Amino acid sequence: MQSKKGFIAELIEQRYSYLFIAPAVILFTVFILIPVVASFLLSFTRYNTISAPQWVGLNNYRDIFFHDPRFWKALGNTVIYVLGVVPLGIAISLLLAVAIDQKIRFKNFYKALFFMPVVTSSIAISVIWKWLFAGEKYGLINYWLMKFGLKPVDWLMSPSWTLPAIMIMSIWAGLGYNMILLLAGLQTIPANFYEAADIDGANNWYKFRHITLPLLRPTLIFVVIMSMINSLQLFEQVYIMTSGTSEGVGGVLDCALSLVAYLYDKGFQRFEMGYASAIAYILFAIIFVVTLFNLKVARSRFEY
């Protein structure tokens, strides 16, 4: 019936629909669809924004994988960061969520405190922690380390401690967000599961291991995926924490250079836009594969 109508007639009849989606579709086309394709094409070129892009085939990718120690350093740092921040951050968040889920008072007060960093600018968080991590005797963290009889650490000046410092800060900053999601997951577990276990005389650990964890699986998987995607995109924290060291984004000896920091350095400091686009696509591929892998692991075990 509809196919008999002309294309124009159809457009006119459905004009409101097209009008309503027009702003979204136009913006999507100009600022997402075209850039995604352009970025892919640019990754096969050499382009410095001044002269026209020059086609170089797979050279950028070859250079990145075989002749670029900075890329491998950035990838290594990012992997270390993800492997540290994701499991530790989620484990602590889960403990907090279970604690807040108990019958306690001041629930909202605790929730609010843990949630503060989620609404705080990551730049503000980074400068605050930069001050907390400060060396010599003024830094609060070092002062407390010494109070407990430990050696002070030159957190942001020594290449081996910069990345761990950023990881500690990120775990702190992510707790509230993960906790709120996990708490929502905990609250969907029916109370009668626990009551039944109580009747069977199960202890708390048994209940956590055999009721809470399995039923929390979908939420946990979601939190792991979100947390991994976020961690793989580490940038602002590195940008702020390593500024002031003379060597630019990434810090002394690139000790905290992340993939996105490297992308920024190549693209917007050195204006090697083609090369930076290739890094962006590699990051895209990594995020894609990691997320698929997570979903696959999620599906592989039995469902509840």
Add this chain to the structure above:
Amino acid sequence: MDALLARTKRSLASTAVYAFLTAGALTMAIPYIWMFVTSIKPVEEIQAYPPSFFVHHPTLAAYKELFYLLPIPRYLLNSLFIAVVVTLCNVFFCSLAGYAFAKHRFKGRDKIFLLLLGAIMIPYQVNLIPGFIIVKKLGWLNSFYALIIPNITMAFGVFLCRQYIMSIPNDLIDAAKIDGCGEFTIYRLIIFPLIKPALAALAIFTFLSQWNSFVWPLIVIHTSAMRTVPLALSVLNSQFGTDFSVVMAGATVVTLPVLIVFLFLQKYIIQGIKMTGLKG
């Protein structure tokens, strides 16, 4: 005896829970307290050893210097203007598109929607370089256009609105049509009021992510007058990073407005972030 033991055990457990949460809460609060305390300390006290949370002679000197070094009111206005305009646009355009995708039948609807959905999965870094080039070609560098236009409808917002609008019964819309309501009137009188909870969540999420946005402004803004507050804080950090009281005063200026709003709207904000499942 057994009952007593059980009760002691329970109260021990609850003490442990409180102790754990309170330790955690302190860990969350201390950086903020330290930020504020540092911002009102005179120089001698910042360099004093041991570091102390008590301020003997509180001073606003750091704030005065901050406002002297950088045009902070201008930056606050920039950030506020951008965040408000982007938020209003998102609420309007996303719900409008969401309505069409949820309730209209038109050619290509599902394909276009799938494409939009795909956009949510793409990390923003992929679009950064071509986005910069497009904005540069349009002559928008160092302008509000660059900071506002690319953000006025998020694919994610369209998705959220569509999901919400799907649950509105079609009868409601059909009845309005029979009464002679036009499409826009239906949107305005039926759809918009019914999806307010989703729009509140979308508004909160958009406002926060715009207020705290850093990477995009960093790339498209190079003039002092157009900076947003996070950019200003970053400049402060790189140029006056050793003057901790001034940097902490800057951090306080960025953080405090959001924290105050958060305290009042805490329930809605947490609900909103939970609903959107995203962070900035």
